[in-house]
Amino acid sequence: MRSPAKHRRPKHTLGNAPGTIKYMGNREGDAQYISVTDYKENYINVQEFTSIEKVFTYRDTDTVSLIDIQGLNKEKEIEKLGKYFQINPLVLEDLVNTNQRPKVDEYEDYIFCVLKSVSLSASNKVITEHVAIILFKNSVLLFQEVENTVFDGVRRRISSEHGRIRYKECDYLYFALIDAIIDQYFVVLEDITDRIEYLEDQLYNHPSSGIVNEIQNIRKEIIDLRKNVLPVREISARLVNTEHKLIGDDTKLFLGDVHDHSVQIHETLEMLREMSMSLMEMYMSTVTIKMNEIMKVLTIMTSIFIPLTFITGIYGMNFHQIPGLQSEFGFYIVLGLMFFILILLLVYFKTKRWI
Amino acid sequence: MRSPAKHRRPKHTLGNAPGTIKYMGNREGDAQYISVTDYKENYINVQEFTSIEKVFTYRDTDTVSLIDIQGLNKEKEIEKLGKYFQINPLVLEDLVNTNQRPKVDEYEDYIFCVLKSVSLSASNKVITEHVAIILFKNSVLLFQEVENTVFDGVRRRISSEHGRIRYKECDYLYFALIDAIIDQYFVVLEDITDRIEYLEDQLYNHPSSGIVNEIQNIRKEIIDLRKNVLPVREISARLVNTEHKLIGDDTKLFLGDVHDHSVQIHETLEMLREMSMSLMEMYMSTVTIKMNEIMKVLTIMTSIFIPLTFITGIYGMNFHQIPGLQSEFGFYIVLGLMFFILILLLVYFKTKRWI
Amino acid sequence: MRSPAKHRRPKHTLGNAPGTIKYMGNREGDAQYISVTDYKENYINVQEFTSIEKVFTYRDTDTVSLIDIQGLNKEKEIEKLGKYFQINPLVLEDLVNTNQRPKVDEYEDYIFCVLKSVSLSASNKVITEHVAIILFKNSVLLFQEVENTVFDGVRRRISSEHGRIRYKECDYLYFALIDAIIDQYFVVLEDITDRIEYLEDQLYNHPSSGIVNEIQNIRKEIIDLRKNVLPVREISARLVNTEHKLIGDDTKLFLGDVHDHSVQIHETLEMLREMSMSLMEMYMSTVTIKMNEIMKVLTIMTSIFIPLTFITGIYGMNFHQIPGLQSEFGFYIVLGLMFFILILLLVYFKTKRWI
Amino acid sequence: MRSPAKHRRPKHTLGNAPGTIKYMGNREGDAQYISVTDYKENYINVQEFTSIEKVFTYRDTDTVSLIDIQGLNKEKEIEKLGKYFQINPLVLEDLVNTNQRPKVDEYEDYIFCVLKSVSLSASNKVITEHVAIILFKNSVLLFQEVENTVFDGVRRRISSEHGRIRYKECDYLYFALIDAIIDQYFVVLEDITDRIEYLEDQLYNHPSSGIVNEIQNIRKEIIDLRKNVLPVREISARLVNTEHKLIGDDTKLFLGDVHDHSVQIHETLEMLREMSMSLMEMYMSTVTIKMNEIMKVLTIMTSIFIPLTFITGIYGMNFHQIPGLQSEFGFYIVLGLMFFILILLLVYFKTKRWI
Amino acid sequence: MRSPAKHRRPKHTLGNAPGTIKYMGNREGDAQYISVTDYKENYINVQEFTSIEKVFTYRDTDTVSLIDIQGLNKEKEIEKLGKYFQINPLVLEDLVNTNQRPKVDEYEDYIFCVLKSVSLSASNKVITEHVAIILFKNSVLLFQEVENTVFDGVRRRISSEHGRIRYKECDYLYFALIDAIIDQYFVVLEDITDRIEYLEDQLYNHPSSGIVNEIQNIRKEIIDLRKNVLPVREISARLVNTEHKLIGDDTKLFLGDVHDHSVQIHETLEMLREMSMSLMEMYMSTVTIKMNEIMKVLTIMTSIFIPLTFITGIYGMNFHQIPGLQSEFGFYIVLGLMFFILILLLVYFKTKRWI
Ligand SMILES: [Mg+2]
Ligand SMILES: [Mg+2]
Ligand SMILES: [Mg+2]
Ligand SMILES: [Mg+2]
Ligand SMILES: [Mg+2]
Ligand SMILES: [Mg+2]
Ligand SMILES: [Mg+2]
Ligand SMILES: [Mg+2]
Ligand SMILES: [Mg+2]
Ligand SMILES: [Mg+2]
Ligand SMILES: [Mg+2]
Ligand SMILES: [Mg+2]
Ligand SMILES: [Mg+2]
Ligand SMILES: [Mg+2]
Ligand SMILES: [Mg+2]
Ligand SMILES: [Mg+2]
């Protein structure tokens, strides 16, 4: 029964030196999309590029520069970028490793974090995307596999002339990006909550065996979310308490708000997990109770008619001399006997509270 | 099977800047009710207002001022209040966010906390309300969605000329409000305990399948209470150990009492959870044991009468030559044989302890 | 199905100011019994009083004075006592609150603790009593609802002229009272252990459905004991490490012994809990296995006799022309066919290991 | 159903003063066996005594003296010994208390520890023995209930002229005794592992209901071992980090090895626990799957033959005018009808994948 | 039922002095294979030896020397090596003890660690190997039972002239060996994930009872992996935070990456464990739901045909005077009655939603 399943693209890099940049996702063929949103209080400039070298200049400009790189499969390009920005190869490795769990690493000149953004597809499936963000003094590098609507709100606030974000430094942009990802979690959790409540409702009103599959699907989604979402609590706790020079006290207050949310998400996930288990239990007990009722009907029907049928069998035997067969009232006496047995059995079942 | 359920009002604020004041509850249409209870040892003055600006003056008066704002849907008004009282926008956001989990945040000039008050409706349902309280040096801001009887006791003690609360500062009032909320938890927990004990009783005396739904309802209520009530332990622990200038040593003693209660509530909730699980298990084992008994009856009836009926079938066949049919005693011999088989089977069931 | 159960006496004091002395138990009518055991190395004096004021004098005498107050319903008397001994109203509140969970609170001049004594009634039921003890420099206040044999051993040791306790200070008496309560826990745990082992024995030898109720009872008792007994570990840990002036180093050694016992009690309770769960599982698996056997018998009997009976049915039909009916050997050929089918089925069941 | 079981010897000492020496085991009648193994690098002397006073002299000799006392029922003797060695009465109490959980207590001049040695009886039952060891500067007191082979290896190494132990101090002997007890745990754990694997094998190849009892026995043994063995991890952790003057740095290295083993034992016990639970689950699912198959056979047989038998019943009725009875082909037409129904039912079951 | 299973080679060394070198594996007969890979930036030399003394010279050469010893059964040789390298006997004991759990021990001049390498056999079974590594200033000792492909990548990088490893010290080699082992864990976890997903798929599309065995196998593999893999997290955490002189800051960065991976492995293992449990539950609920359906068919068939057959039985009795037998329409009236009963029963089942 061992699975002959063809392995998907291997998720590991056996034998590679640590720090080897090896893309792990499934979008090897995708083109890379590079853009920079450069802004200050009274200035904003959004540009797209096709070559990675063009963004190097933004590293040191004293504007806030959001350097957005979509497509992690161009290992060479990312290596060049890494060299210019002096990023540790271990960071570059994790950057393109779509299997990397969420985490934050503080280096002297930059802070690196990996997060998973989640969203709902048109068909309400949970879609998970790998996102890596690096905070430098004067720029923020944002790495994604594909374009993602999760940061639309941030971009809109940057575009708006009076958005608070325009008056703030890179650390606030860094916070805003993380905050946008975490806000999205609530949407997914809410959807799961709705589906659990809907199933609960179904269970009471139109129980069907399809519910088991639905519950199991939800449980799998929760398991998956836990993997991608729970480490965020550690990340936010760490950022709130960091003493890194790049994070200002002002921004820490906002990071505290993020931490607040990640704690709430953690608790909600655990609650949903317990609710899904309880739902499953509920369904199984419904099944068991129904089986009980079915068996009761079977037993009552059988217990009543089997002895009666036996009696008809006796008088159906072809013996030449069965007492009563010739009697005028024989038939009625036997019917009476059957009726008496029926009453006895009904009383018995009544005593047992089966009927 | 995916739920086509219309989402209720979305519980999230995707894309908003942090600190955006966005009411999250379901009472958008409600009017706002504003009142101030201003008191000192020998002075008390209760007033209602329709405009938020009227309460500003109470911020700095050296009396204790309980500023009570019912209705969180007036985002503009709350923004004005926040500006005058110099409250951080993040606090204002949480204030009106009825999905915010219970928490306490200390700022330099004020202490902010969110709690959930719970109470029992006329039909014994648990009603949860979002409550936010901010302690300033000379006033306490109390935010609720609707009027709530939970603070009636506190108001009564303030009105009473000799109430200890009249001789104390704002921090004592702050404690008294939190204490009132937590005292209410005991009422709800007691009700759940009563219902579990009642179900237990029912289970022994009149088991019915409706019990499963009742147990499941209780489990859901407990899950919900855990979400709203458990974080209170962290809050009280934090307030007992705070070094904030606004909380006096004297009041800390009282906060210690609150912490005591929140620990007891935590333990009781865990106990109720275990009791509800154990009750469910108990019911399911009752069902299984009953099924066993039903099957036993079915098996005994069937095992006895099916072979006997088979024998009647043999002598009911229309073969012209079946030995014994003509015999005078054939019928009785067959009856005797049946009786013998019956005895054999009864002995067998006796050996198996089935009867 | 909502319980119409009349609430017992409410266990909460909604709206009262904190520090309000409100008796919570069920013995409102009881008379108060007051006694003082006053002793030194070479002196002992036991006296009973009817008025609370009589004990005030013992507060400061440099003898060890065990002031024993039975009956917590006299709120006024306890308030007087509290005033004279300068006890914080919060302490007085907890003192008479029979729902207060076990805890220890250190104040500057006294140490207050609440414990639950447990014992076995004549009918082996667990009886829980609320006990509060306050250690002063020169006296120990002991509060109980009724007389309780749990302290008989301590009294006997005090009475004995050469008891070590006579040569020690109030802190040792304080320890001795706590120790007496904890020693009692072992008796109850031992009884539960015995009952679990007895049930286990029953399960192997005379399984009956009554066992489920017994197991469930034990689980409820364990849940109850956990509530009352587990916090003791925190209390003893706290007392061992206290730096309060009233507890001498010498006594801490003895408190370490108490802590040892409370750890052992904790572990035993967890073990009993696991044993009771495992017992339940064991019983349910016994039921399932038995059901399996019952179904096997049913299936074998049915599967054998139903096809055979069908054959008799065929030859029992009243068609005028059924081949073989007239034949001399028809009956025997059909019997042979039936026998052949029987053998086939038995072989089939044998292959399936059902017989 | 309450157990009328005669209590075994009570395991508690209600009402005794703490420090009362009270033997708790079941070997009240046993004689005491006292021996001393006195050694240095180049000297060894093993002697047996009948009176406890004879060993007093070894307390201060600068040789290493292993004072071995078997039989804890002689309370008077142990009191004398305690007085001479200046052992705290609380230690003496725990020494003879065979219910004392494993622990270590450091006093100024000695270190006391209680352990449980476990071994396998001839019939492979786990035997647990109470062992207490006290380390003094120049002697080690070893208390056991009976002779125990667990220390044979240590004795052999002492006897051997070139054993490292001969060149070491008392603390190394102390370690060696503890190490010997812990090494023994591996033997028992290995036996349980073997039995679980054997049961697993049985389950696949010859499942029988006796397996449930076996699994339950193993679970009980594991529960028991947990009680006796898990606290050892705390003990070894404490000894590794002690700053007591009697434990040299050199010996701490060896105690680190003991700690290593106790961690491994802890993990193995947890693993065995999980394996035993998983085995039970596995068995129960086997039972359920088998029941499913049994029910399928029952349902198929019944569903096929009951309608067919009904048809024979119709044509077996004694109505004078049943159409077809006189027909030449009536019988065959009915047989054909039955065959058609049979095919229909088989197709139905095939569709349901029941056959 | 107690297992008569021959014990495999005992896994313990009862009665041995600590520090006794005792091989614990199953490959007593194997020859030892010794090789040294000696390298610097611009120099590399790989040599095989047959005598252990030949490697001694590499201890102090200032090149990086990877001393690879395959075969742990030559206790004498390892003792010699230990003496020359001045390795503590406790380390040597753990070195050859294939049952030693993963751990790291820091000594003044060397760091010792034990790990378990895991890999997949040709038939996809998990193979676990004991690996011990000792880091000295100028050499790394690597102990294995057999040749293992896990380190092939490291060797290849050493051979490559431009590998970063050639420019680094012994601590980097030490890290690279540990990293290679941990990278391998991902391969195994991925295989288990694939198998679980395949089973899930099977469960939906072709459920069969063989799935239970497969799930149980996976659970056993996970239990086994947990034992061997979970302690790695402690090891990596310890190495990241070590202050040992042999580990440079540069290498700590890489060890941080290893720690990252071990945390991810830990989480994945827990997730797989939960997934396997959920799969089992899913299967069992499928079985229960199927049983419900089976019972429904049985009950419906039986409940319909048993009463009808009873009626045929009545009119099949041989009484001379049964009313209606002679009637022309008797037969049809009875058929009509039966049809009416059938309709009644179908309506009943419809009401119950059974059909
Ligand atoms: Mg790698
Ligand atoms: Mg946010
Ligand atoms: Mg976590
Ligand atoms: Mg985590
Ligand atoms: Mg939980
Ligand atoms: Mg569960
Ligand atoms: Mg936001
Ligand atoms: Mg917030
Ligand atoms: Mg309160
Ligand atoms: Mg909590
Ligand atoms: Mg919480
Ligand atoms: Mg209180
Ligand atoms: Mg539980
Ligand atoms: Mg109160
Ligand atoms: Mg005690
Ligand atoms: Mg606990």
Ligand SMILES: [Mg+2]
């Ligand atoms: Mg507790």
Ligand SMILES: [Mg+2]
């Ligand atoms: Mg003790």
Ligand SMILES: [Mg+2]
């Ligand atoms: Mg005692």
Ligand SMILES: [Mg+2]
């Ligand atoms: Mg050892």
Ligand SMILES: [Mg+2]
């Ligand atoms: Mg333990």
Ligand SMILES: [Mg+2]
């Ligand atoms: Mg544990």
Ligand SMILES: [Mg+2]
């Ligand atoms: Mg413990």
Ligand SMILES: [Mg+2]
């Ligand atoms: Mg070792």
Ligand SMILES: [Mg+2]
């Ligand atoms: Mg488990």
Ligand SMILES: [Mg+2]
């Ligand atoms: Mg050893």
Ligand SMILES: [Mg+2]
């Ligand atoms: Mg790696």
Ligand SMILES: [Mg+2]
């Ligand atoms: Mg773990």
Ligand SMILES: [Mg+2]
């Ligand atoms: Mg571990």
Ligand SMILES: [Mg+2]
């Ligand atoms: Mg990495």
Ligand SMILES: [Mg+2]
């Ligand atoms: Mg689970």
